Amino acid sequence: MADRESSSLFGEMRRMARTSGAVGGIAARITGERVFGIKTDKARHAEDLKAVLGSMKGPMMKVAQFLSTVPDALPEEYAAQLAELQSNAPPMGWAFVRRRMQSELGANWETKFSSFTREAVAAASLGQVHRATLPDGREVACKLQYPDMPSVIEADLRQVKLAMAVYKRMDNAIIQDDIYVELSARLREELDYHREAAQMRLYRIMLDHVPDVNVPEPVAEYTTGRLLTMTWLKGVGFKNWLEGNPSQEQRNALAAALFRGWYIPFYRYGVIHGDPHLGNYQVSESGGLNLLDYGSIRVFQPHFVGGVLELYAAVRDSDLERARHAYDIWGFKGITAEQIEVLNDWARFLYEPLIQDRVRPIQEDGDTQFGRAVAQKVHSGLQRTGGVRPPREFVLMDRSAIGLGSVFLRLKAELNWSRLFHETVAEFDAEALRARQAAALLEAGVPDAQ
Numbered sequence: 001m002a003d004r005e006s007s008s009l010f011g012e013m014r015r016m017a018r019t020s021g022a023v024g025g026i027a028a029r030i031t032g033e034r035v036f037g038i039k040t041d042k043a044r045h046a047e048d049l050k051a052v053l054g055s056m057k058g059p060m061m062k063v064a065q066f067l068s069t070v071p072d073a074l075p076e077e078y079a080a081q082l083a084e085l086q087s088n089a090p091p092m093g094w095a096f097v098r099r100r101m102q103s104e105l106g107a108n109w110e111t112k113f114s115s116f117t118r119e120a121v122a123a124a125s126l127g128q129v130h131r132a133t134l135p136d137g138r139e140v141a142c143k144l145q146y147p148d149m150p151s152v153i154e155a156d157l158r159q160v161k162l163a164m165a166v167y168k169r170m171d172n173a174i175i176q177d178d179i180y181v182e183l184s185a186r187l188r189e190e191l192d193y194h195r196e197a198a199q200m201r202l203y204r205i206m207l208d209h210v211p212d213v214n215v216p217e218p219v220a221e222y223t224t225g226r227l228l229t230m231t232w233l234k235g236v237g238f239k240n241w242l243e244g245n246p247s248q249e250q251r252n253a254l255a256a257a258l259f260r261g262w263y264i265p266f267y268r269y270g271v272i273h274g275d276p277h278l279g280n281y282q283v284s285e286s287g288g289l290n291l292l293d294y295g296s297i298r299v300f301q302p303h304f305v306g307g308v309l310e311l312y313a314a315v316r317d318s319d320l321e322r323a324r325h326a327y328d329i330w331g332f333k334g335i336t337a338e339q340i341e342v343l344n345d346w347a348r349f350l351y352e353p354l355i356q357d358r359v360r361p362i363q364e365d366g367d368t369q370f371g372r373a374v375a376q377k378v379h380s381g382l383q384r385t386g387g388v389r390p391p392r393e394f395v396l397m398d399r400s401a402i403g404l405g406s407v408f409l410r411l412k413a414e415l416n417w418s419r420l421f422h423e424t425v426a427e428f429d430a431e432a433l434r435a436r437q438a439a440a441l442l443e444a445g446v447p448d449a450q
Helices: 009-036 042-054 059-068 076-080 094-105 149-170 177-189 193-206 237-245 250-267 301-317 320-330 337-355 374-385 394-411 415-425 430-444
Strands: 125-135 140-143 228-233 235-237 272-273 279-285 289-291 297-298
Touching: 042 430, 094 140, 140 237, 149 177, 149 415, 193 228, 193 250, 193 272, 193 430, 235 237, 237 279, 237 394, 250 272, 250 394, 250 415, 250 430, 272 394, 279 337, 289 394, 297 394, 301 320, 301 430, 320 337, 337 374, 337 415
Parallel strands: none
Antiparallel strands: 125 140, 140 228, 235 279, 272 297, 279 289
16 A cells, blocks of 8 residues: 555656646746736636635645745735635545555554544545544544645646746746745655654643643554544634634634744744644634644744844844844845845834734734735835845745734734733743753654754
């Protein structure tokens, strides 16, 4: 079974045949408009693209979700449609489930459970989830990886590389080479459920004493490279919770839990969850956060985290030289003073709520798309000044900021973000972070962290 599901030429060819029309359509329309002046109905084609990708399992949907959060990685029409993609691909049937469970836990796998649902309770991009009960009474979630995922990953990444290369020739504002490298590395890591289990243990360590943030516990004896079993957390999906018309106080409490759940690991351990997609968490019975998915995790060197705080201080004090130092720490190479001014427009947008010591929404201009107007301004400025090449470490950090900002906007949360931030970064020390990070990674057993 493992050999049949390794990356293969034929597996990649099948996948590319299914996706090349959608990706080729993007390329044709961008090329036609930018080079030949041919106007095309990009909005209509973007809807077609969403329909194609949304019906497919695998990383192409995840890639689309990712690119929709990177400002101007794709034209606005495509980004708006792809942002709506949810992890809702139809689940695999019982025949697949039996084969997968038998290959992972043996022919007598059903005897190892007191109960196991035949129907999937959730379908995601790389796998589906079944609810089960262990002989000791623990309720668990069993995530099964879909078949042939290695070849699916490689085929989809080839298509994404093609689309990004075409767009790069038409638009040089953001040189995306390292974005692709980072995206590829993180997607390939998500194939290893042993790794995800270790990253889940890491989050249990980092968030152990954080109120209103719940992390499931992986069950080692029921976990393999393609099966991840974890304790079941009771909760409700974000959209359904909002439909219940929660109070402003409840909205604020959930927003505070989200902030701490993402940024305590980053500022105290140098670790970030790179996928703030709505399907990756729930609202707990007490109104807190159930964080469910740990496939896309990034570990940073302490100096990189220090660069985030350096840029915060630069924006707060309007200090151009300090901003240059921050971008240098992050690895932006050869940027000019004019480009720093352009990048600082984005930094001011992200940091403004953290600087203002007052209760406020995360964004006050009424725009329903978090940061889109600012991103377009920055994009135009980078085009004018010759473009920049963001370092790969920057990608998931920025994605988390954008993704969480969008969630805070939808929550209509009103908090003193500055106080939350300063509580989180209090007494930051790079060497202390390095020591905490090393100890936590070792205890959790996270492989090849950096």
